[in-house]
Amino acid sequence: MSEASVPVLIAGGGLSGLSTALFLGLHGVRPLLVEKHPGTSVVMKARGQYPHTMEALRIGGVADRITAASPGGTGDFYMALAETLSGPVLRGIMTQGEMSMGHVSPEDWAMASQEHTEVILAERARELGAELAFGTELVSFTQDADGVTALLRDVATGAERTVRADHMVAADGRKSPARRALGVDIHGRGRLGEVFRVFFDADMSGPLKGLEGGVTEGQRFALFHLLQPVPGVFYTTDIPGRYGYIHGMTKDQPDFRDWTEEQCAALVRTGLGMPDLELTVAGSGRTEIVCEVADRFSVGRVHLVGDAAKVVPAPGGLGGNTAIMDGFYLAWKLALTVRGQAGPGLLASHDAERRPVSDMIAEQQFANTVERLGPDLDDGTAAEPIHPVVQVFGYRCAQGAVVLEPGDEGELLEDPTAPTGRPGSRAPYVQLDGGGSTTALFGRSFVLLAGADATGWEAAAKSAAGRLGIEIAVHRASGWEKSYGVTPTGATLVRPDRFIAWRAADDSGTAGLEDALRTVLDRPAT
Structure with missing residues (x-):
C-alpha cells in the first residue's frame, strides 16, 4: 500500500x-x-x-x-405542453424564443x-x-x-x-x-415516486412533420409534456430515429420491474396516443423522482x-x-x-x-x-x-464571501433586467462603450472594474495584490457604471465566479479595496 x-x-x-x-x-x-x-x-x-x-x-x-x-450544433429546441403528441398544443414552453436570455448574457x-x-x-x-x-x-x-x-x-x-x-x-x-x-442529514420532500422510461426506434416523420429545423433527423431537440391519457414525456435523442417516452407518476402506478418489450411498446403507443405506431423497443428502466437537499x-x-x-x-x-x-x-x-x-x-x-x-x-x-x-x-x-431568467441570473450570494452594504437585507433574488450592482449580486452583462462586454472580463481572477474617469485604482489594486499575494486584473472602461451603481470615478470588485464582492461609488474609496479583499478572503489584518 x-x-x-x-x-x-x-x-x-x-x-x-x-x-x-x-x-x-x-x-x-x-x-x-x-x-x-x-x-x-x-x-x-x-x-x-x-x-x-x-x-x-x-x-x-x-x-x-x-x-x-x-x-444540429445549436441551442435551438422545441418544448411544449400538449394533450397528446398529435395535439392540441396547450402551451409552448420554449417554442418561440420565450426562454431567450440574450438580454442578460452573451451566451x-x-x-x-x-x-x-x-x-x-x-x-x-x-x-x-x-x-x-x-x-x-x-x-x-x-x-x-x-x-x-x-x-x-x-x-x-x-x-x-x-x-x-x-x-x-x-x-x-x-x-x-x-x-x-x-x-x-437531508431535508426536503424526499422520494416523490418513480417514472418509467422507454427508448424506442420508430419513424416519427409524420407526427413531427410540423416541426422545422431537422427534428426528425436529430438536428433539433424536441420535448413534449403530454397530459393524456396519463402525464408523460416524449423527447428526441442524439440518435436519429430513436426517441424516449417517460410514463409519469400516477396513483395506480403499475409495477414495471418485469415488463416485457411488448408491454413497453404498448405503453408507448398508449402514452403518445398513437395506437398503430410501429416501433422497436431499444431499452427501458425505472427512475426515482427525488427532491432533497x-x-x-x-x-x-x-x-x-x-x-x-x-x-x-x-x-x-x-x-x-x-x-x-x-x-x-x-x-x-x-x-x-x-x-x-x-x-x-x-x-x-x-x-x-x-x-x-x-x-x-x-x-x-x-x-x-x-x-x-x-x-x-x-x-x-x-x-x-x-x-428561469431570475433563477439563474438573479440569485444572490448575500450571506457569503462579500462585503454587504448598509441597508442590504440579504434578499436571495433580484431582477437581473434591473440590476442593482450590490455586493452579493451577479455582475451584470453590459456592452462596453469601447467594445466587448463586462462578462468577457470575468472568470480567471479577481477583477477590479473601474470607470474611465477613475484615478488611483490601478495603484490601489497593485498595492493590495502585492500585500495579499493574489492576482487582481484591472480594467478601466465606460458604459457599465449605471448598471453597477457607481459613478465614472468608482469601481467594482468582481470575484472569479462573476459575483460582485464590493464596490466604491467613486475614487474616494480606493483605501477600502484591501480591507474588502481581506474580508472576502478571510484574511484579517494582523
Missing part, C-alpha cells in the same frame, strides 16, 4: 466532479478525481445547458465543444446530452492537469485539522492505496457514502457538490446545470485556500452561498413536476413560479 499527497481529492466522476476538476485545473491546482465506474456515463440522461452555464464553460474553454455536441443555450458533456469535461480536465482515475473507488476517509486521509481501491484488481489531501470534494451522487460518513454543504475539509448536495426533479432542467455550476463556484475558493491565499472563512461560504439557491431550485422544480409529470402530487404547497 503506497501513499500519495494531492491538493484536492474529488470522489465522483459525474458532471459536478468533472466540473470541479476542470475549474481547479484552470486555477492552477491539479486534483485527483476517483470514480468507481470504468468511464464517463454511457446512459442517456439529462440534456441542455443554460446560458449562465455556457458562460462558465466558455471560461473553462469548452463552450464551443459543448455547442458542437448539441443536436446562447446548448443542448448537449450528459453522456457527451461528461466526455468533454473529462478531456478538458486532463488537458489542465487533473488526474482522473476511473475504475477507482473511495473506500473510506478520515479528516483532521490539517487534511483528509482517504483509502482508495482499484475496482479491477482490488489493490488499495492511501491518499492524503488538503481538501476533499464529495461528488459521489444522490446516496453519497461520503455525505453519510460525515453524518449530514443536504443540511450542510461543508464539514471541515470535505465539501459536497452535485447530487451529493441536492437532488431535484428533472422538469426545469437545472439539476445537471447546477451540478456543473457547483464545481465552477467551488473551485476558485479551493484554489485560493490550498495555495494559502485565503482563510477558512472563504470555503465556509460554500454552504452559505450554495444551499439557499439549491433549496429554491428544488422547490421550483417540484412545482414543475406537479404540473408536467405528477398532478397527483399537488397538495397546495407548491411554490409560486419564478422565471
